[in-house]
Structures are given as structure tokens and as C-alpha cells.
Amino acid sequence: MTAELLDELDRIAAQAPARIDACASPEEVEALRVEYVGTKGSITRINKLLREVPADQRPGLGKRVGEVRSLVLQKLQEAGQKFQVEEGARRQKIDITLPGRTFLLGRRHPLTIALDRITSIFSDMGFTVADGPEIESEYYNFEALNMPPDHPARDMTDTYYVTPRWPLRSQTSPVQVREMEKRRPPVRIIVPGKVYRNEDVSARAMNQFFQVEGLYVDRNVTFADLKGTLETFCKRFFDPKTRVRFRPSYFPFTEPSTEVDVSCILCNGSGCRVCKYAGWLEILGAGMVDPNVFGFVDYDPEEYTGFAFGMGIDRTTMMRYGVDDIRHFWENDMRFLSQFE
């Protein structure tokens, strides 16, 4: 029996390489793999018969089975590789223009995009984000900002009230006072937040909007620093070529006070409908912190000076993107929101 098996192995060893080489497709190679080394293949069968061979002949035959099996497996592998290479090189028929599987990324709200940009520009200049309550006491919203009861500047805004002593903040400025109470100078903060005005909602007006407030108090802070900081901001936020204009104005909590205008972002100052043919857009209010405000937080105005600024971002964002109705920001129609980056 051993001799027969050895013969058969020799036959396999003689024929298999040529047969495998002659295969024309991976399917044929697979068929030969099954024929030789599959669970019912010829080599496998011989291997199983080893048990029935007399013990002294077993090692010799076993060695031969191993040799032939290795030879066949190697040839099969070579043949397989040959077909794989050919498969990879063959032109595939795939419609590469069919849309891929969607992976939906979310988006920020346009007002957040603006707030984030503003915050990051001021962060780069060393300002830290701070925050405060929207239901604010009259003290912080008015009094400590140098607007005692019956002050005419209280008419500059129409304020919502929760009780006669508790307005909804009409500006982010109360956070200035709260932050100064918390610490000694230097103070360099930026406050993005929601503020409220008692206005009828229309295409041009909303009763709540976002403001960014800034405050910098230290020794030797001057109006020149105010100008430098806000010019830098405007050029980064709008365009390096943007021109910036400082115009005296009035806010009860700053003295001197200024409005900051930038050359119109649409017409670049030549005059258009957006800037009402003035060439300038009013985007910021600012000024040197009024000594009276320092009095409320117990800073010595002889030692410290500072500047503060505030800007609404809703209108600027409208102008920037040509949004004609402020309510779009608050309705959240997906077809509107999905247009932003």
C-alpha cells in the first residue's frame, strides 16, 4: 500500500505543476486546489491514510506527503497571485460620478459664525471671554453705568422689565461692572451675549439680538489704544483695506465716547443702498471708561484708565451676506441656515 501511495504522490508531483500552470482563470485554480488539497482532495486523502500504514513506513511516506503538498500549495499560490495581478490591472466598470454615501456634517448658525470670529480676533489680542445674566438688576444695567434714575440716556433704549427694579439687560455693558467688581486691574475681557430691546418685530428689527462688549482697564490705557485695538479688529474682521473712522458721540458710561464707522463693506465707500449713500457703516460704540463708573467698582480713576466698546452683530451679519429680513436668523429655516459655511 505504501508503494502505491508513493506512486500516486509521484504522479501528482509530476502532473500538478503543469496542470496548475495551464489554468486560465482563478476558478480553474480553485478547482485544482479542491482536487489536490481540499478536504476530500487526493493529497488530503493520502495524508489520512497514513494512520493505516505500518509504523516503520510512516515517517518516510509522511515526509513525501509533506513535500508534495508544499509543492502543490506553492504552485497554487503562484497561480493565484498571477490572476490577482491581472485582475487589478484590468479596467473596472464603475460609475465614478454616482454621488457617494452622504456624511452630513452640521453647521453653525450664522450669528454664531460672526460671534466666534469676533471673539477669536479679540482673544488673539489678549481678551478673555466673560459672561453675565440677562435678567439684570437696574443697578448694573443703568445705575452703575452712570445712568441714575430719570437720566435722559435711559430713553436711548426701550427696555423690557420683569419687575420695576429688574430689566432684561438692554446692553452687555453691565458685565463690565460685574467683572471689575470681581478683580483688580488689569482687566481685559470680551463679552458676547444676548440683549433685549422692547421693539416691535419687523424685517428690520428684532426684540433681542447679540452684542459683543469689550473692556480693557489698566494703568496707561489711552484713547490711542482704543483706536489701535478697534482699527486692528475692523481690518481683520472686514478687510485689510477697510477704512475706519472715529466720530465723537455720547454714552453715559464712557467719556470721551466715539462711534466707529467702517468704509461700506459692499461699495467700499463709494455709496450704495446699504450704507444709504454715505459710504460709511456704523458698527461700534466705544469710549474711555467714565471715572464715575470706576467710582462704582472702587477703582481709583487717578491710577487707572480704560476703554470699553460694544457692537451689535445682527445688522452687520445682515449687511455682510445681504440678508434682507432679520427674522430669518430667528426662524431657522434649514434652507437658509444650510447656506452658511
Add this chain to the structure above:
Amino acid sequence: MRISLGWLNDFFPTDGLSAANIADRLTASGIEATPIGTLIPGDSLVIGEVLTCEKHPNADRLSVCGVTTGGAPMTIVCGAPNVAAGQKVVIAPVGTELANGMRIKRAAIRGVTSEGMICAEDEIGLGDDHEGIMVLPPDAPTGMSFLKYLHLDSERLELELTPNRPDAMSHRGVARDLCALFGRPTTNPITSPEENGRPVEEITSVLIDDPEGCPRYVARVVEGVRIAPSPEWLAGRLRQVGVRPINNVVDVTNYVLMAIGHPLHAFDLHRLAGRRIVVRAAERDERFTTLDGTERIIPEGSVFICDGERPVALGGIMGGLNSEITDDTTDVLLEAAYFTPTRIRRTAKAVGLQTEASQRFERGADWDAVIEAIDWAAALIQQLAGGSVAKGRIDAYPKRLEPAAITLRWAQIPRVLGADVPREESKRILTALGIPVRAETSEGLRCEQPSWRPDLTREIDLVEEIARIWGFDQIPSRVGGVGVPPEEAPPELAIVPQLRSWCIGVGLQEVITSSLVAPRYADLFCGDGAKVEITNFSTADMSVLRTHMLPSLLDVARINYSRKIEGVALFELGHVYSRKAEDEYNQRRVLSILLTGSTGQVRWADQRREWDFYDLSGIAETIVQRCSLRSPEIVHYDGDEFVPGTGARVLVAGKEVGQLGQVRNDVCELFDLPALAYYCQFDVIGLAACQATLSRVKPLPRFPAVERDLALVVPESVESQMLENTIKEAGGALLERVIVFDVYRGPGVSKGEKSVAFHLDFRAADRTLKDEEVDTFMRRIVESAQGKAGARLRE
């Protein structure tokens, strides 16, 4: 407020300056000014004479007129019933653009060519009258520009004044700034009356019972006036600045007001009981009819101007109907007073009256201008209405107003501005603005507050005056002058942009919604405390601060559904508000997430489906995982937002950071949502508190893991998290990872049961695990699952 350049020229020489020049300099110095042209457009309107007037041959109601404007006669077809030969009329020649935007063209009207138009009042923007054409007095000079004739040919400026500048609410006030800006001297047109009457003390008296509210009251009397319309020059000037002419006496008081800014009032002396004036504070619930004909309840503490018996004017705000000047008035008592700003402000606000007078008094009028104002008014009345001016004036001044003394240190100017204004220039500016400099030292100046500048009381106020006139553009810009080391923002703020980016990463669209909501939304769910209501809201739909974020997000879904966008995945980082106690409010920042309807994945290769619970819980897990570097624990919670059984609390290390679940169906119906909705909210402070950062990396494994799968059949009531915990506990320290990879119900598993399949990785750090070891672990796991969850191995 509007001013006219022609009028301005009475106080400041405007020669050589255009409206634009003046507006630019004013704007650059703090008074926002815009040129707005003449009161009515149409330089080409001209006075013409109707020479002939005949009926139109082809139309009953039209006339064909021959008209001259000084040159050759022209033909104009006119439709007015009152046109007649010999009239002086206003002609709009071909090419004129009228106030209503209409441009006059040569046109054939029913076969007759018309070469212009004869105008009615409304067509040129002078009034509402369209009864017929405007007929001018016979002495109106033919060929003269109509605007010039009416003194309406001056350019005007619209001013936006800040509330600190009541002094600039007049031509003289603006002129003061211009004099300082252009370095020109002021001019003074103010005249004094010829006192040709009897002594004023013989005629009337003034008693101030309320010196707090009215520190100063000056009166003059003019007897024997003749009330008539004002001449065109005066009426024209008033019209240009938006004041309607009434009669010569009233117009004079308005003229002086607009010229120098001090409000005056004229009483009919005969209608004052006792012919005297008493100033007192109003008592409770007094009623008074102001001269606009409205009876008002006057708040206690208002300043009342009374005669011998009753109130005759609401001081500083409006006169009374009972004492106003009429056509029959012959004797006039003029009032020029100073009222305390807060008193006027309170009354004006309470009665809802904003008048030219109240606007000035409540911001602070000029307490010394009363004399100039009353003298000039008396002189003008005398000039225009005749009569004799009583000798002297009554000046009741029980409470003297003292100007503030202000010391300006030179060193303060560069300290605040960062620029050194030359001292001579600073001094020039202050002097030109009318600020008296009382003394000068090497340290600085001692100045005095002008009586017309309530805003100038401190050193910093003078620094501002110098800066705004000198010009902000002359101050240099400094960048990075002084550095402050940046501080970290507090964690609950610093986490906000991170949360936002994670939400975007999982595919959520950010929304921003109104914090003001309708009461029905605020009452929908329990908030943190009592709801906070706005007392002075304008629409009830926005009258309460939101107590919960869910209604806001559902409303966004509703709006989108109504526009055929049938599925949203949203988040908002917003506040909810509550009242904790009297005068104690709370606002809490919440990250809220809503999924409803279609996932929006609709392309050929996508699986089309609707958002479900596990989308939501997966998003929640991802966010917690990112934030705390660990998986959250989900435990049952019967929140009133959620369908019972679907609500869950999200815990990190045992602390609740949020809630999630499927939104109650009746709530979805309130918002017309046809699909199921899933909502999750996180407390941002809670998330910030569990935020973790990686401290040390784990070394990469050097030995292979042994992987095993395990399918456990358990009663339906057993939840996967409990099974997972059991496996982890029993698996020991070498059980590296447990993943639920299948949940199966069906053939092979009896009803009321389910099969949960886990994939387990075992690994030791120092060797390759042997199968026998892992077998031991697996036996322990199965035994434990049997004991704790009644689980058995699935065959």
C-alpha cells in the same frame, strides 16, 4: 432736529461753506448732521400772473390760461375751479419735479398744448389743500422764485443729537460748535424791546411755591398787541424747521425757541385770574386740559403754572387751553423759566407728552438764557404785533443755580487721549465754545461751566470737548502698547465652542431661537423655578422668558415642516430662565438637541429612514464620551417631556448631566409634527464639571487579544447595560472590551425573551493568554449572568 443754513447765518458766518462742509465737520465733532436740501424741492417754481383765462374748447372742467412769468406769455391748461384772470399764482414750468415726484412735461391736454402747471398747495408740498390752486397776494412779484418769496430757499441739515447736548437743540447752539470748529467769531442778532409801557409790577406778579421744580421764572408783559398771521420771513423759517406757523405772538415764542433754544410760553393776560402767576407742585389726581385739547390726569409733583385760581400751564411741557393766545388777545404775559430736569422728565413720561419744551427742559435748559429769550421775544412781538412792552421784567429766582468750577490739569489730556493737544489750542477750543477760563497756571486751567452745558461739570468732560473739536483723527493709533497675560475663560464658557463643534461633527444644525416665548410654551413643562414674565411686552407671544428649550426647538421643526422640510436634526446652546425667589433670578445654559422626521439621507446609496431613539442616545453618548472621556450611564427617568418608558437620565460618574427621550405624542401634536421626535438636553455647567483631559497614554499592546463571542438569552425585561456591567464585573481585569453586536428575537428564542450577543476581547499586558485561561473567565461570566440576570447561553 432740523436747522436751516440761512437761519444759522444769523449766529455764525457761513459764507464760503456748503451744507456738506458744515455737515461733515459737525458729524466729525459729535453732532451727526445730514444735508436734506430745501423744505420743498423745485428751485424752478416761479410766481406768475394769469393774464387770460378761458374755458377749454373740448372739456367743461378745464380752463386754458395765458400766463406770464415775466417773459412771453405761455399757455397752461388748468383744472382748478378757482383759477381766474388777474391772479398771482405759482407756476411749475416744464422740467420741474414736484414734491410728490411728478415731473412736469409739455403735454397736449384734450388738444391744447400746456406748457406747465399752476400749482395747488399739496402739489408743492406746502400743505394738504387741493381745493384749488394757491392764489398769492396781488403784490407778489411776478417772475420771482417762489421758494425765495416764501423764504424757503435755504438748505437745511437734519441733526441727530445725543441726549447730553440739549444746548445744541437750537441754531445758536450749533453755531457755537461751528465757531470753535472753523475758528470764526459768533454773531448776535438778538434785540431788546423798547420798554414803552407801564412798570410790569403794576400789571402782574409771580410767586414760586415750588422752587425745587422751578428755580427761576421770568415774566414780561406786552399790552395792546394785534394778533395776525406772521410775515413770510418768519413763517418761512419756522416751516423750514418743521414748526407750523399759528399767529404772530405764538410764532415769536417758537422762533426764539428754535433760534436760541429756550422754550417760552405766551399767556393771554386777561384770561389769567388775578392777572398773576403762581408756580406750585401738582397735588394728587389733579386734572388739566392742555392746549392740544386733551384732558389729562396730572401726576403728583408735576410743576403747575397757575393764575390766581387754577392751573394755566403744565410747566415746562405744554400750556393750557384755558389761557392760550386767541385772535382776540390784546395783552400778553410772556414766560421764560428754568425747570428742574428730573421733574419735567417724570411728568412728560407719565403723561406721554414729548414737546419741544419738555425735550429741552428734561435734558437741561440754559438757566441764564431766560433773560435774552424773553427780551428778544418781547422785542419781536413789539415789531410784528405792535403794542407796548411793560417796563422791566419780573425775575423770580428763589433758588440760584451755580455753575460748576472745573479744574483741568494739562497732564490729564495725554493721560486719557494718548496724544498731547497743544495747550494754546486746548485753551482756544474751550474759549471758543464759550467755556470761561478763570485762571491759568503751569498745571492747567480753572474753568467755569457755561449755563447752557449741563454736561460739563468735570475735568474729563473738558478733555472730551478738547478731543472732539481738535479731532479724533488727530489722535494716533497704538497697538500692543501694554500687555496683559491672557487668562483662561471659566470652564463653563470655554466648553461652549467645543460642545458646538462636537454637535456639528455628529451632523446637527445649530439654531438660535427667541428666549421670549408665549406663556403656553413656558407652561408646558416644569422649569427650574417660577417662570419670569415681562411686564411691558408688546406681543403676548413673546412675553415670558423660556423655562425649557424643548418648545423652542419643536417650533423650529414646526416651521420647517410647514415649508415641506420633513426632518431636522438640531441643536441650540441657549439659556432657560427662572425666578428662584423675590429678586433672585436664574439663567442656566443648556445644550439641547432635537431629532425628528427623515434623516435626510436620501441618495441612492443611503438607507432612507427616520431618526430614532438610538440616533439620539448615540449622539448623547458621543458628546459625553468626548467631554468626559468615559461612557455615560443611562437610567430610567419619568420626565414630563417624554413618552413613559423612553425617558432617561444621563449620568457621568453618578452625576446627572442631562436627560433624553422620545417626546410625548400630545406635545408633538401641539407643534403639528407628523413624525416622532427625540429630545436631549445637557446642563452645560454639568458637562463642564465632568470634563476630563487625557493625562497619560496607555502603551500599545504587545500581545494579541483573545476574542470570544457570547450570546445570552434573557427575559425581555433585562436591559443590556445591566448585562454588560455583569459581564465586566465577572470578566476580571483582563477583559479589555465588551461590545453588544446583536440583539435577536425570533426562531430559536422563545417569546418574552431575547438574545443579546456580546463580543469580548481579553488581553494580558505581559503574555499571550491561553485558551484555557479565557475559558475560565467565560465560565465565570456565564455563571454570573445566570445568577444575576437569569441568562442562559444561546445554543
